[in-house]
Amino acid sequence: MREVAFGQYYPAKSFVHKCDPRIKILFLIVYIVAVFLSKNFYALGACAGVFLLVALFSGVPFKSLLRSVKAILFLLIFMTVLNLFFHTGETVLWRWKFIKITKEGLYHTAFLSARLFLLVLGSSLLTLTTTPVSLADGIESLLTPLKWIRFPVHELALIMSIALRFIPILTDETGRIMNAQKARGADFETGGFFKRVKAVIPILIPLLISAFRRSEELGDAMDARCYAGSKMRTKYKKLTLTWRDVIAFFVVGGLLAGVILLRMHTAWLV
Amino acid sequence: MEAVKFEQVRFSYESENTNDANQDVFGMDKTDYALDGVDFTVQEGEFVAVLGHNGSGKSTLARLTNGLLKPSSGGITVFGLDATNDKNLFEIRKQVGIVFQNPDNQTVASIVEDDVAFGPENVGIPREEIGKRIDFALHAVGMQEFRHATPSRLSGGQKQRIAIAGVLALKPKIMILDEATAMLDPRGRKEVIDVVLKLNKEEKITVILITHFPEEAMLADRAVVMSDGKIVLEGKPSEILSQGEALKQYALTSPKSIRICRELTERGLPVSDGMDAESVAENILTALRSAGVTAWKDTETGADVDNEAPCDGKGGVVCENLSYVYNAKSPFETYALNGVDLQIHSGDFFGIIGHTGSGKSTFVQHLNALLKVPTAQKKYKPKKQKKGAPPPQKTVLTVDGYDLTDKTTDFRELRSKVGMVFQYPEYQLFAETVFQDVAFGLKNFRAEAKEEETKLAVKEALETVGLDYEEIKDKSPFELSGGQKRRVAIAGVIVTKPEILVLDEPAAGLDPLGKEEIMSLLHKIHAEWCKTVVIVSHDMDEIAENCNRATIFADGKVLRLDTPKRLFSDVEKMVSVGLDVPFTTKVCQILQANGIEIACDYTTADFVEKTLLVAKGGRTNA
Numbered sequence: 001m002r003e004v005a006f007g008q009y010y011p012a013k014s015f016v017h018k019c020d021p022r023i024k025i026l027f028l029i030v031y032i033v034a035v036f037l038s039k040n041f042y043a044l045g046a047c048a049g050v051f052l053l054v055a056l057f058s059g060v061p062f063k064s065l066l067r068s069v070k071a072i073l074f075l076l077i078f079m080t081v082l083n084l085f086f087h088t089g090e091t092v093l094w095r096w097k098f099i100k101i102t103k104e105g106l107y108h109t110a111f112l113s114a115r116l117f118l119l120v121l122g123s124s125l126l127t128l129t130t131t132p133v134s135l136a137d138g139i140e141s142l143l144t145p146l147k148w149i150r151f152p153v154h155e156l157a158l159i160m161s162i163a164l165r166f167i168p169i170l171t172d173e174t175g176r177i178m179n180a181q182k183a184r185g186a187d188f189e190t191g192g193f194f195k196r197v198k199a200v201i202p203i204l205i206p207l208l209i210s211a212f213r214r215s216e217e218l219g220d221a222m223d224a225r226c227y228a229g230s231k232m233r234t235k236y237k238k239l240t241l242t243w244r245d246v247i248a249f250f251v252v253g254g255l256l257a258g259v260i261l262l263r264m265h266t267a268w269l270v
Numbered sequence: 271m272e273a274v275k276f277e278q279v280r281f282s283y284e285s286e287n288t289n290d291a292n293q294d295v296f297g298m299d300k301t302d303y304a305l306d307g308v309d310f311t312v313q314e315g316e317f318v319a320v321l322g323h324n325g326s327g328k329s330t331l332a333r334l335t336n337g338l339l340k341p342s343s344g345g346i347t348v349f350g351l352d353a354t355n356d357k358n359l360f361e362i363r364k365q366v367g368i369v370f371q372n373p374d375n376q377t378v379a380s381i382v383e384d385d386v387a388f389g390p391e392n393v394g395i396p397r398e399e400i401g402k403r404i405d406f407a408l409h410a411v412g413m414q415e416f417r418h419a420t421p422s423r424l425s426g427g428q429k430q431r432i433a434i435a436g437v438l439a440l441k442p443k444i445m446i447l448d449e450a451t452a453m454l455d456p457r458g459r460k461e462v463i464d465v466v467l468k469l470n471k472e473e474k475i476t477v478i479l480i481t482h483f484p485e486e487a488m489l490a491d492r493a494v495v496m497s498d499g500k501i502v503l504e505g506k507p508s509e510i511l512s513q514g515e516a517l518k519q520y521a522l523t524s525p526k527s528i529r530i531c532r533e534l535t536e537r538g539l540p541v542s543d544g545m546d547a548e549s550v551a552e553n554i555l556t557a558l559r560s561a562g563v564t565a566w567k568d569t570e571t572g573a574d575v576d577n578e579a580p581c582d583g584k585g586g587v588v589c590e591n592l593s594y595v596y597n598a599k600s601p602f603e604t605y606a607l608n609g610v611d612l613q614i615h616s617g618d619f620f621g622i623i624g625h626t627g628s629g630k631s632t633f634v635q636h637l638n639a640l641l642k643v644p645t646a647q648k649k650y651k652p653k654k655q656k657k658g659a660p661p662p663q664k665t666v667l668t669v670d671g672y673d674l675t676d677k678t679t680d681f682r683e684l685r686s687k688v689g690m691v692f693q694y695p696e697y698q699l700f701a702e703t704v705f706q707d708v709a710f711g712l713k714n715f716r717a718e719a720k721e722e723e724t725k726l727a728v729k730e731a732l733e734t735v736g737l738d739y740e741e742i743k744d745k746s747p748f749e750l751s752g753g754q755k756r757r758v759a760i761a762g763v764i765v766t767k768p769e770i771l772v773l774d775e776p777a778a779g780l781d782p783l784g785k786e787e788i789m790s791l792l793h794k795i796h797a798e799w800c801k802t803v804v805i806v807s808h809d810m811d812e813i814a815e816n817c818n819r820a821t822i823f824a825d826g827k828v829l830r831l832d833t834p835k836r837l838f839s840d841v842e843k844m845v846s847v848g849l850d851v852p853f854t855t856k857v858c859q860i861l862q863a864n865g866i867e868i869a870c871d872y873t874t875a876d877f878v879e880k881t882l883l884v885a886k887g888g889r890t891n892a
Contacts, residue, residue: 185714
């Protein structure tokens with residue numbers, strides 16, 4: 001009942017939601033590559049433009065997108081401060097003892113922050129528009145070539161989907177155990193590091209025991225339903241590409257080409 | 271044809287040990303057998319119920335049938351196939367489907383249809399055919415509309431029906447339900463049993479129903495009772511289940527229907543055994559007629575004392591206009607509580623009734639501030655509040671004299687005064703020894719307490735829950751039996767001597783005798799230890815037998831608060847929110863329709879007493 005969507009999936013029926021998960025994963029990979037290849041703000045601008053386009057068609061409200069940035073806000077600030085004060089450069093703008101801010105430092109910091117920002121936004125857009133299940137399906141399908149080198153793709157995918165399936169159950173269970181121990185006076189909120197670590201034991205042990213019990217029962221249930229690994233196994237669901245995926249393919253292809261062009265010929269922009 | 275056949279099957283969980291290690295000096299076998307020489311046959315199309323207390327070996331029986339376990343000795347065949355031979359395993363598992371106890375631990379996928387597809391995928395059925403199998407299986411369990419749903423959002427009964435569908439998709443000839451209803455509420459239990467009966471009748475699937483509910487076993491063609499790894503009774507369910515004394519010896523009970531008939535007979539009103547409320551009522555009517563009574567009306571309304579004195583002091587709860595919203599301002603926003611008003615008096619044995627999702631658990635968690643009363647109440651205004659509607663009322667929540675709307679209240683102290691036992695409390699045990707686990711709460715609340723005091727308190731708590739302190743204190747809580755674990759967990763809560771003890775489904779998952787023991791333990795605690803006891807329960811009979819007052823929760827609101835007698839008299843209201851009524855209420859209703867009006871408080875004892883009075887009255891009149 002108290003289900004907060006895991007992986008922050010935002011339920012909607014948009015263009016982006018309906019895209020094939022494989023294309024979305026590939027899209028994200030290419031997008032990340034493009035962001036890293038970007039050498040200047042023009043290229044980053046192109047990436048941001050593509051991101052905005054996708055975000056617009058995803059039907060995810062901007063608030064939800066920004067919430068994902070919140071999680072890495074600390075990292076962002078930390079990096080900014082570090083870069084701002086310690087980047088070496090020539091044009092000194094401000095100086096206090098051994099700390100100085102340079103023009104190059106400022107530029108560099110702004111660039112790095114923008115890059116990180118775009119990366120996080122892009123990745124969260126994937127998890128916001130794709131259910132964990134179809135994400136796992138997509139990864140399995142993309143990894144299929146690895147079967148040639150005897151990599152256990154099917155097993156990996158099954159482990160992934162079972163893990164996803166048990167996340168809400170174990171989250172609930174953690175909540176229940178925490179409540180039970182809190183009702184017995186356990187205190188998880190105050191005290192120093194050592195005390196807090198110690199306070200986790202009454203939660204961790206029951207949780208572990210229950211996880212083992214569950215896995216044993218699940219194993220039996222799977223055996224009873226004739227599970228015998230991937231050989232002779234068929235698959236009910238098959239991913240299929242649609243016109244949407246073709247459009248997505250062209251958009252991301254265009255972006256990559258643009259960024260590479262900008263990298264080679266920045267001259268005609270400056 | 272014989273669907274399943276066990277011949278002299280023995281099984282031990284210690285079978286990895288060599289034979290020598292398990293023989294004592296006289297060469298006698300001292301292995302601890304979970305199954306000890308079982309002969310057992312099931313005919314094709316039969317519906318067999320296997321009864322037994324926890325640890326009687328009935329689950330082992332299920333696991334041996336489809337080769338999840340291998341017997342130490344003896345033979346097992348399924349449709350003539352040798353189940354001890356690994357070559358046959360795959361074929362046997364296709365034919366024998368098992369539905370296990372915990373609905374959460376047998377689904378592999380996060381979407382219903384994917385989970386149902388799992389079995390057919392495993393045996394290599396082509397894709398189009400899998401689609402048809404999913405249609406068939408979901409249709410058979412009546413869950414078509416949930417095809418694309420997420421199992422974790424379904425109710426227990428629905429989850430278990432999905433598990434049945436997952437097994438059905440393999441088109442098995444035999445279905446074993448291994449205590450598949452033990453963790454469900456009465457509604458879920460009925461859903462599952464109805465599906466199973468239908469499969470047996472319409473699809474001709476052989477059913478082995480492993481259970482410890484005598485009422486379920488009554489529905490079978492044949493019943494088998496197991497105890498300590500042996501089959502001890504076998505025959506028609508009505509014959510087996512009427513042997514009250516014999517069943518008690520195996521930690522089982524007769525169904526309430528039979529118990530009532532037997533007690534009436536013993537005390538002078540010969541009533542033949544009835545299976546359900548209808549037949550019991552009919553048999554009572556017949557008996558009364560032959561005693562010369564055809565019409566009756568109890569005028570006395572006593573035995574229904576309700577102290578209406580308001581309470582705000584120690585040991586009670588006053589709650590007014592309590593609301594609680596989950597996931598406020600998100601697409602998942604739900605009102606778990608919507609303006610709850612109720613009072614629990616000091617000294618009550620109070621019952622809270624309601625379905626899963628009715629808000630009862632959310633309410634209970636407020637009682638010791640695990641969920642805090644929302645302080646910024648303006649935020650939680652319902653969206654569609656009309657203009658000119660009265661302004662939101664002030665929320666009041668006072669528990670054992672502590673004001674929970676006041677942020678300065680000492681919530682830690684409150685928690686030591688309001689004990690909370692959650693569902694399946696044994697799953698919270700964590701410490702190395704029973705002593706440490708029970709002492710956990712005490713040490714949290716009273717860090718300054720001396721060793722001696724702690725020891726004394728733990729000893730007292732363990733003895734109150736009926737355990738031998740010296741024997742158990744140094745044991746690991748994980749090596750205890752299920753019932754003992756639950757007692758230890760309860761001891762770990764009452765050790766701080768709370769004024770109010772709240773228990774969520776205290777008897778869930780226990781066998782009938784264990785249930786009775788826990789309930790009588792709670793009465794003992796109520797009498798000697800805690801002033802007020804509050805139980806949350808799905809079981810109407812449990813509420814009727816034990817509580818002096820009870821409330822019904824529905825859709826986050828209190829539907830009614832009254833004595834069980836008055837609560838259950840209003841059958842229509844109970845049914846309107848999808849709740850059941852106690853067995854005795856059903857019988858009374860039918861009797862009333864036939865001119866016999868008995869004013870009892872719906873406990874079995876009172877019902878028997880009053881019925882005997884009616885019979886006596888008839889005789890003196892005649």
